[in-house]
Amino acid sequence: xxxxxxxxxxxxxxxxxxxxxxxxxxxxxxxxxxxxxxxxxxxxxxxxxxxxxxxxxxxxxxxxxxxxxxxxxxxxxxxxxxxxxxxxxxxxxxxxxxxxxxxxxxxxxxxxxxxxxxxxxxxxxxxxxxxxxxxxxxxxxxxxxxxxxxxxxxxxxxxxxxxxxxxxxxxxxxxxxxxxxxxxxxxxxxxxxxxxxxxxxxxxxxxxxxxxxxxxxxxx
Amino acid sequence: xxxxxxxxxxxxxxxxxxxxxxxxxxxxxxxxxxxxxxxxxxxxxxxxxxxxxxxxxxxxxxxxxxxxxxxxxxxxxxxxxxxxxxxxxxxxxxxxxxxxxxxxxxxxxxxxxxxxxxxxxxxxxxxxxxxxxxxxxxxxxxxxxxxxxxxxxxxxxxxxxxxxxxxxxxxxxxxxxxxxxxxxxxxxxxxxxxxxxxxxxxxxxxxxxxxxxxxxxxxx
DNA sequence: ATCATCTTGTTGTTTTTCCAACATACTTTT
DNA sequence: AAAAGTATGTTGGAAAAACAACAAGATGAT
Numbered sequence: 001x002x003x004x005x006x007x008x009x010x011x012x013x014x015x016x017x018x019x020x021x022x023x024x025x026x027x028x029x030x031x032x033x034x035x036x037x038x039x040x041x042x043x044x045x046x047x048x049x050x051x052x053x054x055x056x057x058x059x060x061x062x063x064x065x066x067x068x069x070x071x072x073x074x075x076x077x078x079x080x081x082x083x084x085x086x087x088x089x090x091x092x093x094x095x096x097x098x099x100x101x102x103x104x105x106x107x108x109x110x111x112x113x114x115x116x117x118x119x120x121x122x123x124x125x126x127x128x129x130x131x132x133x134x135x136x137x138x139x140x141x142x143x144x145x146x147x148x149x150x151x152x153x154x155x156x157x158x159x160x161x162x163x164x165x166x167x168x169x170x171x172x173x174x175x176x177x178x179x180x181x182x183x184x185x186x187x188x189x190x191x192x193x194x195x196x197x198x199x200x201x202x203x204x205x206x207x208x209x210x211x212x213x214x215x216x217x218x219x220x
Numbered sequence: 221x222x223x224x225x226x227x228x229x230x231x232x233x234x235x236x237x238x239x240x241x242x243x244x245x246x247x248x249x250x251x252x253x254x255x256x257x258x259x260x261x262x263x264x265x266x267x268x269x270x271x272x273x274x275x276x277x278x279x280x281x282x283x284x285x286x287x288x289x290x291x292x293x294x295x296x297x298x299x300x301x302x303x304x305x306x307x308x309x310x311x312x313x314x315x316x317x318x319x320x321x322x323x324x325x326x327x328x329x330x331x332x333x334x335x336x337x338x339x340x341x342x343x344x345x346x347x348x349x350x351x352x353x354x355x356x357x358x359x360x361x362x363x364x365x366x367x368x369x370x371x372x373x374x375x376x377x378x379x380x381x382x383x384x385x386x387x388x389x390x391x392x393x394x395x396x397x398x399x400x401x402x403x404x405x406x407x408x409x410x411x412x413x414x415x416x417x418x419x420x421x422x423x424x425x426x427x428x429x430x431x432x433x434x435x436x437x438x439x440x
Numbered sequence: 441a442t443c444a445t446c447t448t449g450t451t452g453t454t455t456t457t458c459c460a461a462c463a464t465a466c467t468t469t470t
Numbered sequence: 471a472a473a474a475g476t477a478t479g480t481t482g483g484a485a486a487a488a489c490a491a492c493a494a495g496a497t498g499a500t
Contacts, residue, residue, distance in 0.1 A: 064368065067384040072371070074364070086364075089357035095388075115350045129349055130335045136356050137309035143363035144294070144306075148284065150370045151292070151409045153458075154486065164287040168315075181448060189371040191488050196449050198487095212448090212496095373488070374456065401478060411458055416479050418456095432466090432478090447496070455488070463480070470473080 004033060007056050008107065011080035013131050021124040028125075030110040036100040043084055043098040051108035052085040058104020064096040076101075085111065085136060150189050155198045158188045163208065167217050174216045224253060227276050228327065231300035233351050241344040248345075250330040256320040263304055263318040271328035272305040273297075278324020284316040296321075305331065305356060370409050375418045378408045383428065387437050394436040 005022050008014065014022065025031070033056070036042055042060060043049065060077035074096060077083045087094040088111035114128055145165055152158045162184070166175055177184065185192035202208050209216040225242050228234065234242065245251070253276070256262055262280060263269065280297040294316060297303045307314040308331035334348055365385055372378045382404070386395055397404065405412040422428050429436040 066368075066372075067380055072368075086357040086360040089353045090361055091354075092361065115353055116346050126336050133309045133335055133352070133356070134311075136353070136360060137306040140306040140356060140360055140363065141310055141312065143360065143367065146367060147363065147370065148286075148292075150367065152286075153409070153411075156486095160287055189373070191373075192447095193449080193451095193489080194487055197451085200449070376456095412477095413459080413479080413481095414457055417481085420479070442500085444499085445497080448494080450493070451491090453489085455486105457484105457486070459482105459484080461481090464478080466475105466477070468473100468475075470471100 004056050004105070004107070008054060008080050011054060011082075012135055013054060013082055013128070015127075015131050017124045017127050017131075025124055025128070026107075029113045032108045034106050034108065036104045036106065038100055038102050040100045041097060042100055042104070042106060043094065043096075045095055045097050046093050048091075049084050049088045049094055050112070051110050052082055052088040053098075054082045054107045054109065055079050056105040056107055058106075059101040060104060060106075061099050061101050062096050063099060082135060085132070086139075089115075089136075146187065149187075155188070155190045155195055156202065158190060159195065159198060159202065160207075162188060163215055163217060166215070173218075174214070176213045177215060178213075180213070224276050224325070224327070228274060228300050231274060231302075232355055233274055233302055233348070235347075235351050237344045237347050237351075245344055245348070246327075249333045252328045254326050254328065256324045256326065258320055258322050260320045261317060262320055262324070262326060263314065263316075265315055265317050266313050268311075269304050269307045269314055270332070271330050272302055272308040273318075274302045274327045274329065275299050276325040276327055278326075279321040280324060280326075281319045281321050282316050283319060302355060305352070306359075309335075309356075366407065369407075375408070375410045375415055376422065378410060379415065379418060379422065380427075382408060383435055383437060386435070393438075394434070396433045397435060398433075400433070 005019070009019060009022075014025075017025065030051070032051070036058070042053065045065075055077050057079050059079075060083065062074040062077065062083065064072055064074055066072065077098075083098060084094065114125075114132065149158050149161045149165070152161050163177075166177055167173055179187060181196060182192050185195045188195070199208075199210065203210065206218060208218055225239070229239065229242075234245075237245065250271070252271070256278070262273065265285075275297050277299050279299075280303065282294040282297065282303065284292055284294055286292065295303075297318075303318060304314065334345075334352065369378050369381045369385070372381050383397075386397055387393055399407060401416060402412050405415045408415070419428075419430065423430065426438060428438055
């Protein structure tokens with residue numbers, strides 16, 4: 001158990017919580033560790049979520065099937081990240097599955113216990129709530145930004161919206177992006193090849209320069 | 221002040237909190253009420269947010285300007301709703317403005333105070349945190365659903381994704397939607413007239429029936 | 441260095457969307 | 471009931487995206 005805690009000690013969820021407090025936290029939040037084999041289901045569509053997860057090791061995938069049965073990947077969960085917290089708090093049946101991409105180990109924490117501090121109002125509870133609010137709010141801001149990009153009508157505008165947001169975030173006209181072309185196309189909801197073509201056009205028009213993951217927005 | 225509290229007493233933020241506790245809550249969370257004239261700015265881009273808002277009366281608009289200076293409306297805030305909470309918790313400078321659409325009255329609450337219960341761990345604090353987590357998580361789920369619709373490549377698929385989600389939520393193949401055509405087109409990020417045409421096509425293909433805001437998904 | 445694999449860019453065709461303009465239907469006001 | 475205003479549907483041409491197939495470049499393993 002100590003070993004497990006070591007692996008997640010700089011997770012955003014337990015940021016600024018003393019290592020000594022972690023094990024009492026586990027008790028308080030009814031922490032349970034479960035292991036999954038590659039391809040095993042961690043959470044299933046339609047099954048109530050009372051505990052959210054914190055990935056200790058491995059890699060998970062959140063997937064959803066649409067009305068035609070097409071699979072789409074909503075996100076990839078890496079160690080130290082939490083997942084399913086939104087569904088745990090809205091008390092709504094999830095419409096997605098969580099699958100283990102490789103053998104994985106997950107710590108489940110009781111969402112109710114987290115938001116209702118125990119009688120003695122343990123000091124770490126405060127911090128946990130703060131951290132959780134930060135994480136969820138942050139997801140919120142990121143989702144809103146993604147929508148801002150996707151709402152544009154043309155691929156060109158989607159690209160420029162994404163790139164200027166990135167430029168603002170990194171506080172420079174030159175920056176590296178975290179996505180490869182396919183991932184960026186998926187993020188913006190467009191076709192990769194069409195997006196590549198659009199990038200070339202923008203380069204020819206002198207609006208931007210790029211090379212692999214490096215971009216530079218020119219002028220205005 | 222009592223009058224003000226009366227107006228927001230069934231807001232989701234203070235759900236299940238006794239009326240007697242409300243005024244002590246206001247003190248604890250450093251509640252401040254401000255009034256705005258029509259068209260006045262409530263919050264401005266780039267200015268740090270330490271308190272989030274709860275609209276008491278009036279109507280607000282959250283707007284954003286893109287890299288070309290085009291204005292887009294992110295959302296409309298009605299009385300009893302909270303706003304700017306995500307930015308308050310991520311400690312990030314907001315990239316949007318909040319404008320008063322009509323004369324409005326806003327209660328601002330200190331986000332830090334909310335997440336760090338006071339020493340005596342007032343009972344309502346627990347509930348407030350729970351409510352806030354619910355509200356933010358809920359927004360999260362809604363944003364994710366919107367992205368699920370917008371990520372589809374064609375207007376037809378966007379429509380069907382939206383309509384099947386609606387059908388699932390309302391647990392029936394027949395249902396009413398809350399948007400008029402223009403609002404639905406904005407939500408999905410497509411052209412209204414093209415969307416109308418697509419709806420007609422779906423009707424002709426026998427995939428759905430509709431009349432004004434009433435829809436019925438046929439067969440599978 | 442060679443080969444296989446993966447990523448990115450290019451091009452031409454088909455499909456879809458946008459856009460603008462107008463037609464029709466429904467609402468509200470007078 | 472007529473008029474004005476608003477919401478929705480229809481259409482055709484122009485623009486853009488999707489799609490498919492392939493080319494070129496980069497990466498990694500043997």
